[in-house]
Amino acid sequence: MADSQLTLNELAAKITELSASLTRQLAEKNIPAPTLAADSPVKYADMTAEMFVTRQSLTDALNDMWYLSQGPSESIYNYVHNAIPDASALNVLNHFDFWSAVPLDGSASYEEIAKRTSLPQDVVYRILQHAVTLRLFAETEPGKPTSRIQHTSRSAALAKQTGLRALVSSVLDVSSAPMMLLNQALDRYSRGKSELTQEMSETAFALFHSGGTFSGKHRNSWEFLENDGEGERRGWRQKRFVEFMTYVKEIFHLEGIVLDALDWKAAGNAKLVDVGGSAGADAFMLARNFPDLTIVVQDMPKVKPVFEADVPEELKSRVSFVEHDLLQPQPVQADIFMLKLILHDYPEPEAARILRALVPALRPGNRVVLIEYIGKVADDGDGAAKGKDESKNMEGKEGAPPQALPRSIQQMGTATDLRMMALFNAKERPAESYRDIFRAADERFEVVSLKANPITFFAVIEAVWRG
Numbered sequence: 001m002a003d004s005q006l007t008l009n010e011l012a013a014k015i016t017e018l019s020a021s022l023t024r025q026l027a028e029k030n031i032p033a034p035t036l037a038a039d040s041p042v043k044y045a046d047m048t049a050e051m052f053v054t055r056q057s058l059t060d061a062l063n064d065m066w067y068l069s070q071g072p073s074e075s076i077y078n079y080v081h082n083a084i085p086d087a088s089a090l091n092v093l094n095h096f097d098f099w100s101a102v103p104l105d106g107s108a109s110y111e112e113i114a115k116r117t118s119l120p121q122d123v124v125y126r127i128l129q130h131a132v133t134l135r136l137f138a139e140t141e142p143g144k145p146t147s148r149i150q151h152t153s154r155s156a157a158l159a160k161q162t163g164l165r166a167l168v169s170s171v172l173d174v175s176s177a178p179m180m181l182l183n184q185a186l187d188r189y190s191r192g193k194s195e196l197t198q199e200m201s202e203t204a205f206a207l208f209h210s211g212g213t214f215s216g217k218h219r220n221s222w223e224f225l226e227n228d229g230e231g232e233r234r235g236w237r238q239k240r241f242v243e244f245m246t247y248v249k250e251i252f253h254l255e256g257i258v259l260d261a262l263d264w265k266a267a268g269n270a271k272l273v274d275v276g277g278s279a280g281a282d283a284f285m286l287a288r289n290f291p292d293l294t295i296v297v298q299d300m301p302k303v304k305p306v307f308e309a310d311v312p313e314e315l316k317s318r319v320s321f322v323e324h325d326l327l328q329p330q331p332v333q334a335d336i337f338m339l340k341l342i343l344h345d346y347p348e349p350e351a352a353r354i355l356r357a358l359v360p361a362l363r364p365g366n367r368v369v370l371i372e373y374i375g376k377v378a379d380d381g382d383g384a385a386k387g388k389d390e391s392k393n394m395e396g397k398e399g400a401p402p403q404a405l406p407r408s409i410q411q412m413g414t415a416t417d418l419r420m421m422a423l424f425n426a427k428e429r430p431a432e433s434y435r436d437i438f439r440a441a442d443e444r445f446e447v448v449s450l451k452a453n454p455i456t457f458f459a460v461i462e463a464v465w466r467g
């Protein structure tokens with residue numbers, strides 16, 4: 001049977017067969033097999049050519065198993081989601097020599113590692129939360145606030161071998177960021193030509209080190225989406241982002257979450273402002289389901305043409321678009337303000353500022369509804385108690401440690417968390433922390449409901465303005 005037709009069970013059988021063969025070959029040569037624990041050999045010593053081929057065939061089958069078990073779309077989605085945070089976490093661990101901050105035969109607290117690496121403890125915690133999903137270090141008591149960090153075989157291999165550390169530094173640190181500009185370099189120097197440019201000054205590396213294609217022009221990724229491109233092309237990234245948001249809605253089944261976020265029917269002929277509402281997909285869906293709602297979608301200027309192209313004729317009288325910078329005072333009065341997938345892109349003071357910007361438009365009894373992705377199950381190392389509460393919320397039952405989740409599920413949150421750190425100096429927050437953000441924004445917000453769902457990974461937080 002062709003490899004491409006193998007089922008999960010057939011692949012599993014192949015994996016079992018190949019691992020049995022590798023184990024047998026190792027035993028015949030008395031080669032100790034590595035484990036995942038810190039005292040493991042750092043590699044398969046003295047591999048024969050036959051063992052090498054067996055091991056690589058096993059690796060192929062495991063990769064196929066990963067693709068097959070994820071399915072075609074999610075194998076891409078999950079790769080895109082994790083690949084850069086994975087590489088970035090390893091690069092940070094190596095740069096700050098986390099390897100020697102943890103004893104090989106013992107453990108270290110987050111605080112001790114923070115001292116050794118001269119990094120804020122919260123950063124140490126977040127990097128390590130992702131690292132442990134990659135079996136780079138492990139928690140002594142997974143998920144518990146008292147947990148310390150110990151080595152695994154993979155982190156220990158780095159602690160023990162200068163050469164491996166040098167490899168991470170020389171390959172990953174030197175080439176990763178430039179390599180991500182390969183598309184830009186090819187676009188600029190080789191598109192439409194019959195051969196790759198031979199100019200050393202026209203590589204992705206040279207482009208990156210000349211300041212890259214975008215350097216200095218954009219303060220954050222939103223400005224980049226809005227302004228990249230010249231003339232007619234300007235705004236093309238914004239259009240892509242709108243398509244991406246629509247796809248996110250599909251894969252997370254967000255329609256149901258938005259429909260259930262409030263009792264929209266009871267809201268009657270309310271006016272809703274969807275702040276940062278993209279090109280209106282949520283607004284269209286709500287307007288269709290609740291004919292009494294009037295909705296204003298607010299977003300950046302280059303989103304407007306996408307909205308105008310998409311707005312269905314029959315909804316035009318009830319759904320409109322207003323360009324508005326969500327950091328500026330809210331110009332539209334409404335009964336309900338919805339912010340979906342907005343605040344997690346901002347550090348806490350900025351997130352509070354966004355909520356505070358609503359105040360000029362608010363009247364007593366107006367509602368503000370946040371819908372947020374809650375990928376992160378546990379809380380910060382230094383916010384231990386909150387992390388515990390959260391595990392109760394997210395698991396729906398007391399005492400279920402968050403780390404009992406498969407690492408691949410934890411990664412969904414930890415990878416986003418590192419992306420948030422890299423892009424915005426923001427973080428994936430536990431649902432409870434949105435209470436603090438409302439409080440920091442203005443004491444007159446009263447959070448009246450907070451629902452976090454571990455299955456959908458989304459939380460809905462509703463506040464009422466008591467001004």
Ligand SMILES: C[S@@+](CC[C@H](N)C(=O)[O-])C[C@H]1O[C@@H](n2cnc3c(N)ncnc32)[C@H](O)[C@@H]1O
Pocket residue numbers: 222245246275276277278279298299300303324325326327339340341342
């Ligand atoms: C993650 S998307 C969420 C979109 C939409 N709420 C949804 O759930 O599909 C964030 C949105 O915020 C918008 N945005 C970012 N910064 C903004 C700003 N300063 N003013 C207005 N909109 C902004 C982006 O254009 C984008 O549409």
